[in-house]
Amino acid sequence: MSRMNSDRRPIAYEFCKKRDGEKCVVCKRYPVKKVQDKSREVTRLYVDHKDNNNNNNPEDGSNWQLLCPSHNAKKNPRGKQRHSKFSSHLRLKESLTHTSASTHERAETIARSKWQTTAQLDVSAKADPLVRAYVNSLLSHVDRIEKSELACAAAEHCMLKGVQLSEQTAARYIRKYCNNINGFLESIMVEDTVYIRKRRDLSQ
Numbered sequence: 001m002s003r004m005n006s007d008r009r010p011i012a013y014e015f016c017k018k019r020d021g022e023k024c025v026v027c028k029r030y031p032v033k034k035v036q037d038k039s040r041e042v043t044r045l046y047v048d049h050k051d052n053n054n055n056n057n058p059e060d061g062s063n064w065q066l067l068c069p070s071h072n073a074k075k076n077p078r079g080k081q082r083h084s085k086f087s088s089h090l091r092l093k094e095s096l097t098h099t100s101a102s103t104h105e106r107a108e109t110i111a112r113s114k115w116q117t118t119a120q121l122d123v124s125a126k127a128d129p130l131v132r133a134y135v136n137s138l139l140s141h142v143d144r145i146e147k148s149e150l151a152c153a154a155a156e157h158c159m160l161k162g163v164q165l166s167e168q169t170a171a172r173y174i175r176k177y178c179n180n181i182n183g184f185l186e187s188i189m190v191e192d193t194v195y196i197r198k199r200r201d202l203s204q
Contacts, residue, residue, distance in 0.1 A: 012047045012061065013045070015061045015064065016061065016065060017066070019061065020065065020066060022045065022066070023045070024045060024066060024067050024068035025066060026068070026071045027068060029068045031044060044069060045066045045068060046069065046072040046076075047064055048064070048075065048076065049064065050062075050063050050065055052075075052076070127158050127170075127173070128173060130157065130161055131154045131157075131158065131165070131170055132173070134153075134154055135150060135154060135174065136198075138153070139196070143197055144188065144195040144196060145195065145197075146194070147171070147174065147187060147194040147196050150174060150196050151167050151171035152170070154173070155167045178196070184198060184199055185197065186198075
């Protein structure tokens with residue numbers, strides 16, 4: 001018994017047609033004939049293997065029957081393959097949805113990061129001049145102030161002005177004001193304690 005090919009299939013069709021009539025053995029549906037204006041579709045009848053084994057083609061045709069497209073799709077194992085393809089399509093769709101969600105999350109993270117950076121720059125733009133003016137004012141009345149106390153006082157001053165600034169950040173500003181190129185402050189060590197004062201060589 002050989003596998004049914006395109007040449008053998010018409011022979012099997014005619015065999016079943018003569019034996020059972022040209023109709024689906026389940027619903028008795030007849031194929032719709034073509035008309036000239038093509039207003040109706042042709043309903044094909046399929047040669048089906050009763051045991052779903054395409055290699056089982058006995059000469060007496062006992063394993064053949066005609067089925068309409070609907071009943072052939074219900075019985076034929078290829079329906080499972082179509083279901084598998086549909087499942088693959090769903091998995092692909094879910095994967096794309098997950099990818100889209102991940103992309104959306106990454107976009108939100110980037111946007112949040114940009115917002116935080118912008119917020120930090122905004123605080124810096126407000127705090128820097130406040131700390132500079134406050135420190136300059138304090139050191140106009142005293143010769144020197146301990147570095148940690150000056151940073152703490154500058155942070156509290158900014159808080160009173162409505163600008164959130166930590167003591168550590170205030171200390172970084174003070175350190176920046178002490179740079180040797182264009183800073184207006186300088187640090188000195190007195191008995192193991194760091195003090196801040198106005199730079200002495202500014203007038204030189």
